[in-house]
Every structure is written in structure tokens, then in C-alpha cells.
Amino acid sequence: MSQPITINVNGKDHAVEADPDSMLLYALRDDLKLHGPKFGCGLSQCGACTVIIDGAATRSCVTPLASVEGTRITTLEGLGTLEKPHPLQQAFIDEQAVQCGYCINGMIMTAKAFLDGNPQPTRDDIKQALNDNLCRCGTHMRIVRAVERAAKTGQAQAGQAKGG
Amino acid sequence: MNTRPEDLHDNDRHETGTLPLSRRNFLKGTAGLVVAFAIVDPTAAIAAAETAADSVGSPDSGKLYAWLAIRPDNTATLFTGKVETGTGVETALAQIAAEELEFPINRLDVVMGTTSQTVDQGPTYGSMAVRYAGPQIRHAAAAARKALLDLAAARFKLPAQQLEAKEGVVSIIGTSGKSVTFGELVAGKRLDIAIEASGSGFGLKVAPDAPVKDPSTYAVVGQPVRRKDIPGKVTGQFTYIQDVRVDGMLHGRVVRPYGVGAKLESVDETGLKDIPGFVQVVRSGNFLGVVAETEWAAIQAAEKLGSGLDPEGPQAGQAKWSDWQGLPEQDAVWDTLKKTTGTNNSVAAKGSVDLALPFAAKTIQATYKTPFQMHGSIGPSCAIADVKADSATFWAGTQMPHQMRADMAEMLGIPEDRIDVKWFEASGAYGRNGLEHVIPDAALMSKAVGRPVRVQWMRWDEHGWEPKGPPILQELTGALDKDGNVVAWRHHMWVPTTGDTRLIAVELAGLPQIGSEGTGDSAIGYAYTFDNADVACHGMGRVGLLTAWLRSPAQFETTYAMEAFIDEMAAAAGQDPLSFRLRSLDDKRAIDVLRAAAEAYGWDSRPSPAPQQDGKLAKGRGIAWVNRDDVRVATIADVMVDRDSGAISVKRVVVAHDCGLVVNPDGLSNQIEGNVIQSLSRTLHEEVTFDRAHVTSRDWEGYPILRFEEIPDTIDIVLVNNRPEYPSYGGGEPSTCPTAAVISNAVYDAIGVRLRQTPFRPDRVKAAMSRTG
């Protein structure tokens, strides 16, 4: 049954009225009207719905709302803006690492949590970190280059405090 | 400005920093040379919208305003019936328009697809957007430039020849004083200027006499202009079709039959009302859906009725289906194709293969099999419908909004000019996937509940029900004389339809058919110059599963067979596979791409297989090429084959690509990389599985695709004939075609084993190794 639940997203508390067993993704998209996290599979298989919860890349399509009360959730919107993109977002722009872009939320959010823990990865580390994220357009070469670029400039870390 | 909620979304979509602009605002107005209101006055725009007739028909292609709008702040909008499918065509078409208009590209927005705002330029498929819509837009923009120069000439009281347009400003040639911006010239009016237009869709001719620029002077076309959509997409500010929300909207989910052809026997609605937010079940024949206030409620309700990843049987959910078992056996699908009657079309008939065969020194035969494959969009299909008694609005990500407007008019019995299909970009589709089919799903649900309904397919709906790329059987026979010359070549293919345009919901609901089944078509780009050749296609309608075009329809598969078999012939003749091909080609552009790829790769002439290699890992190289609708592509790759596991890894890929004059080289290389990776995935992994009732590969575990750890180390691209004297052919899909052949040939080069059935999974490789001994 629906009940009021408070979630902290991108630094702000939001009250939503929902079934505590329903998944975080729907609250983010339908109640908070965010576009970053995407529905791809609902099965924890593709990564399109990835958000960062208390520093860890998390698949919001299989994360019940009840489990995230009291946590800090960051979405793609919480990293940077059109005017002031996060260095990782800027790296994706610089490498033009998008085709349709539907997977890109998951790529950036997964890479963000990964680079926060491993700021100087090798190319193989990056591939491994993204291996459970699917891209159907075949943008992989550019996505790897974008993450490499972000890591190289070392700026990913500078955004850490902000990005959570 | 119009304040309807969908227009707010329109604003989100175009993030280049210019004012959003609704075309309707330009269109509504009194007749006359130009309309009377300026777009900066919101009350005027709303008034205009309200007094408008009910028609939401497409603009007249013979008017400049159908193509371009220029605002007082000297920003502009290009309107095109083409849509973005992730290939960067929005930016490429903007480049073409900016070039001819002499306008800064960063001040030019693009409105795509929405039927009430754009001309029908034909669907966006087949790598044809730049090739066909490009010239239409080029001519419209050139006509606009001329019109602006004429306006400036009247203002300056000078002949137009003394004026020049640059960067959106008209000035007097040779002086630095007087100038006027395009925005000032247009002064907030719509460009109500007649231009010549004839024909429709791909064949539409626009302003044929407009003074287009000499391609050798291009300054914007040919530049790696950054894509307009990317900043919004990487910051979560972009609005995909899946992100659109409309006031008063409900959420729908489909409940598809357990078996593809099963009949709905009964629906037990027990417990549905207990789901908070549940609204109603929508049932029409075998069409079943649920509608609710929230997505979660719709998902719960659909699940109760039997929607899910692994449904346990036709009677396991609360919706009871008949026990339909009409699909062919998966492993027998190629036999089924051969037994199914259909059309027979000759692609090439030269000399006589039958007469030549008895005199051959060596004859070889091979059968190539390729399975059903899927588009597999990462975001499942989604649409919103708001169906009223005598009008309808759709929000959709279809690659053919104008066609879908016609289809929905037919289905709903509503005139086309009372239907608006508002287009928003979807997750990449790579052909006709579920994006068309989800539109009638939403329409049936909206009609039933009398409110706008958003339908999004679940992952299993998408994997299970999207139209598939068809399975294909190909049989080849080749003969060599004693000197290793090809004296006979036979290539026959059996293929179900790639162009079935019937709609799932219409079939399920038992409504009068819309669209047609189509027939399997030849996709063999036969190009060799053998004296005796017999190339033919046996095409049929639907065989088992619904099929439709999937990236480089059927030509990915036919190129595989043709180019792997030519490799078999080269090996049988003991010749280098590149020179073997070159000896039998007179297509200069084909020869050019093959040579360019070989040079970039550093090809040394030797026959396959490579000299015997010891050890667990064997390295091989493969080459193949294609002529896909006037585009030539040659691909070379290095692979490593693990003899123990049968695993293939692709190390290095070189692509030589000739699609004529390239509009955006970075956009093209993005496409080529994407085609290579996606076709590698199809080559190595992808096969739709099914039992006699339905598709069983209903998620990414059942239908794996290529992952990051499997991508090549490098993909090098060489552009050939990228010169102003060549037209721009499309680059959206040709580079998919050679891949399976390249990998098959490289595996043969590495271990002397020929792979004649995709996907090349390790178990298949091992099986082929044991057959070869």
C-alpha cells in the first residue's frame, strides 16, 4: 500500500507517496520527473537505470524505495548541468561518446563511482568496470575513451565532493 | 507562446540555447503574403492557435515556412520530416541547411518528425536520410537564402547581385558599412514564400532551380561539427519519448499472448482492484492491456494477468490463453524456409552454370545459415496516445511518423489531418522495432479509457515481440578451372519478408489489416564478373515470427555468405584472398576501398590459412567488402582464436569507407564504429531462441550482446572518395555488412576451420573444429 516516503536526491529531500516495495526508478522518473535514470530492462541486466547511492553505483530498477530512506542518492542531473557539466560529462561531450545516448546515464554514473575509487585506471580496468553496462549502438570505443579522458585530466576527483 | 505541456517538452528537446519555437504559431494566421503576428507576442500566438481550423495536417512542402523559420533574434529552425535515430542525422541535416542558408549552425535548431510541423520526406531508414532528405533541405535553404537576398535588395535599394549573405547577415559586397541580419529582414513573420515542390517522400523535389552552392566551396558540410543533442543527453536534460509526460496521463502495459498465435479465452480480474491506482483492463479480441494511475500499478496488474519474464504456461496467469504451438522447430527453421513457397527472383543470370560445372577442375558447395536476430534497443518501445472521438494526438519515437499518422487514421477512422504525431527521439532502433507497434497499443488503451495513456513495453515484451531480423538460408556452388579461375558461381537465398508492416495490436484485436506482409527480397549485392553466374532469391512472407528490416536488411547475411564463400574459393585455388577478389572485379570504387583497407592494414599477399601456428592461441586475418546502395565498404580484421575454448576475440579492425562526400566526418566515424561493434555482436553472440509457442530469449541473459571486455583494441577508418564531386550517400548501416564474413574468413585463416552459421559461439567453433579434424 502507498505511504509517504522521504528520499534524498541530489542533495534535497523529496516526499513521495508510494508503495515501499515499488522501485526507486519509478519514483525518480515519475514523481521527481528526472530524465537521467532510464528504464532499460527492470532486471538489473543493462545498467540504464544506474544512480549513485552513498557512493555506490546502484541499479534503481531493482532497488525498493523502502531501502533507500536515509541514504543520499545522486542522479545524472546531480553531477553537472548543461552550463556547467561535470568533468565526466564534459569528457563524453569532448569524445562525442553518444549515439542514441539511452545507455549513457548508466555509463557515466557507473564510471563516476568507479573513478572515485580508482582515479588512475588502465584501459582494461575501465572495460571491466563497465562490462555489465550494455550499449546497443556500439558506442563502446568512445565511451572507453571518454572515461580515460576524464581519468587523465584527474578532474573526476575534483567533482567528487559535489557528486556524492 | 503556446503553453501546452507537450510544447514544454519540445523546449527541453532542443538545447542549443535558442528560443523554442512552435511551428503552429507560424502557421496560424490570416492568408496573405505573410502572417500578421510576431512570435515574440505570446497573446497573438495563442489567439492564432485558438482561431485555427481543426486541421493538424502537415505544412505545404511548396512553402518556405514548411522548411525554415527565422526569428527576430537571428536564430532559426529547420523543419524536417526525418527523425534522429542516434546516428547524428539531426546535426548532419542542420549542417546542410546552415551551409546553403549561410547561417551560423549554432543558432540553428532542428524540429524533426512531428507531423503537424514537418513535411513527409519518407521514413528514416536505409541510410537514406542524408542521401534523399539532404538535397531537399539543401534546395529549400538555398531558396531561402535567395529570398533573403531579395528582401535585403529591396531594403537597400540595390540589385541582389551586389549583396552577399554570410553567417546570417546580408551585407553589401566590398563595403563594411551597411548590413542587416536575417532576423531583421524576416521581422518575426513566417516565410510565406512559394517554392516549387513536386513528388513526395524520398522522391520529393524541392526548389529545383534554387541557386545551390558549389560543393567545392563548402565550409560547414564536411566539418566535424559537434552533435547538438549530446550535451543534453549526458546531463539528463534531454527528453526521450520515454521521458514525455502529458497532463492527465495514465500508464498502460500490454499483456501479450503466451503463444504467438494464441487466443484469449478468459480474463480473471480478481485482485486487480486491490492494486492502488489500478484503473481497468482493456480487452479487444486477443489484445490485452492494463491501465493504471502509476507505472508500478500497471506493472503489478499486468503481472497478475500473466506478463513476465518466464511465464509458466498459457493458463498460468489470470489471463487464460489457448495452447498454441505453431512455431517451427528452432533448429529446423532453415528447412522450413526451403519448404515454404514464395517468389523466385533472379538477381544475376549470366552464361550457364550448369553447362560450366562438368568441365570444372574443382567444385565446392556450401550452405550458410543465419538465425532470427533482434534489434534489441536498450530502451523498450514507448508511446503516448490521446484518442478522442474525432481527433487524436500521439507522442511517439517511430522512424516513420507520417506513415504512422496514416495507419492510425485508418485504424481509428479519424481523418489524417485531425491526427498529430509528435515525435521524440527514442533509444536507438536500427530498423523497424517495437516503436511503431506500441502506438496502436497506446491508441487502443486510450480509446478505451478516454484519457491519454502512456504505454511502455517491459523488457520481455520487447525481446519477445519486437519484429525480428529474418533467418536466412543460403546455398552456394562455385567451380574453378585448373588455373584457379572461377568458371561458375551459384548463390541462392531463401528469406522471409523483411518488410512486414502489419501492426501487432491490429492483428491481435482482429481489426481490418493495415500495412502488408511483404515478401523476402534479394539483398545480394552481386558484383563479381564471373562468366557463368546464377544468383537468385526465394522470398516468402511471414515464417514463424514477425519479421521486419534490421540494420542493412538481409544484406548483413548475404554479404556473409557471398564474401565467406569467395574466400572458400580463394583458399581452394590456393590464392591470396584479396588478389583473388580483385581479379574478378571491375567496380572501381570497390577496388579502391579494398586497396585502401589493405594498405592501411599492411596486407601482405599470401593464401589462407596462415602458416601453421602452434599453441593454444592462433591469429588470423580476414577481409570482405560490400556494395550497399552505392556505398562501398571494405573491412579487414585480426582475430585470435582460442583452440581450447573455441572463443574468438577480435583485435584490430580496419574499415575503408566510400559514401561519397561526407557531411560530418566525426559523425560518420561514430557510425562506423557503432556498425562494427554491433555487427560483431551479431556475428559472435546473437540468436533469437524460441519454442513452439513463443520467443524464449526474453531478456539480455537469453539474448546476450557484445560487452566492453570483448571490444576490439582499435577500429581504424579510412575515408575513400570523400570529395565534393561525389554525392553524399548514407553511412548509417553499410559498414555492418562485411563483418560476419570478415570474422569467418579470419577464423579460417587462423585455424583452417570454416564457420558457416552465425553466431560463432565457442561451442559452434569447437564443433566446427572437430568436424574439420
Ligand code: FES
Ligand atoms: S533498467 Fe536497471 S539494469 Fe536495466
Ligand code: FES
Ligand atoms: S548510445 Fe545507444 S545504447 Fe548506447
